[in-house]
Amino acid sequence: xxxxxxxxxxxxFVISVSSTLPVKSVAEFVAYAKAxxxxxxxxxxxxxxxxxxxxxxxxxxxxxxxVHVPYKGSVIALTDMMGGQMHATxxxxxxxxxxVQSGKVRSLGVSTRExxxxxxxxxxxxDAVPGYELVGWYGVLAPRGTxxxxxxxxxxxxxxxxxxxxxxxxxxxxxxxPLGGSPEAFGTLIRNSVAKYVKVVKDAxxxxx
Numbered sequence: 001x002x003x004x005x006x007x008x009x010x011x012x013f014v015i016s017v018s019s020t021l022p023v024k025s026v027a028e029f030v031a032y033a034k035a036x037x038x039x040x041x042x043x044x045x046x047x048x049x050x051x052x053x054x055x056x057x058x059x060x061x062x063x064x065x066x067v068h069v070p071y072k073g074s075v076i077a078l079t080d081m082m083g084g085q086m087h088a089t090x091x092x093x094x095x096x097x098x099x100v101q102s103g104k105v106r107s108l109g110v111s112t113r114e115x116x117x118x119x120x121x122x123x124x125x126x127d128a129v130p131g132y133e134l135v136g137w138y139g140v141l142a143p144r145g146t147x148x149x150x151x152x153x154x155x156x157x158x159x160x161x162x163x164x165x166x167x168x169x170x171x172x173x174x175x176x177x178p179l180g181g182s183p184e185a186f187g188t189l190i191r192n193s194v195a196k197y198v199k200v201v202k203d204a205x206x207x208x209x
Contacts, residue, residue: 043077054090094175
């Protein structure tokens with residue numbers, strides 16, 4: 001239904017636990033969960049949300065069995081984690097500092113393949129769970145059938161704007177990494193993302209009622 005114009009930015013996610021859990025790294029969390037199959041609960045922003053897919057992909061690749069508790073928003077899940085009612089969650093990196101600073105939430109790893117300044121001091125989850133990667137991304141689409149010259153013009157302007165210092169600074173404040181690139185690269189990202197998350201949804205039998 002759409003033509004890819006260009007990707008704007010990406011946002012990393014962070015896997016965190018309640019400080020009531022005796023774990024300080026992703027590897028320790030995996031070991032803790034393996035010893036307690038079906039006993040560790042994680043909250044998400046709702047069925048089929050990115051935090052839900054983040055944790056489903058994580059438990060599948062780590063070989064652990066967690067219990068999903070869907071909330072009406074990630075902040076509510078984080079608040080319950082501060083109170084000790086929830087064991088773990090995955091949330092966008094920009095949401096984490098106030099909760100971590102409370103001392104009641106401990107961030108374990110970032111969802112990007114490499115360390116990122118948007119989650120300072122955190123090692124990638126992939127260091128303990130090889131191949132793990134999940135990022136939120138934002139892009140510009142046009143209706144299917146939009147003439148190629150218009151798509152090309154929009155893409156040129158998008159990349160120009162993403163090169164402006166004030167735009168890059170604003171995105172950084174919002175916890176997003178400016179990207180840019182060609183329409184073809186964005187189209188490939190969309191197709192790869194769909195294939196990746198369709199598998200996660202099917203494997204976990206995720207349904208949205």
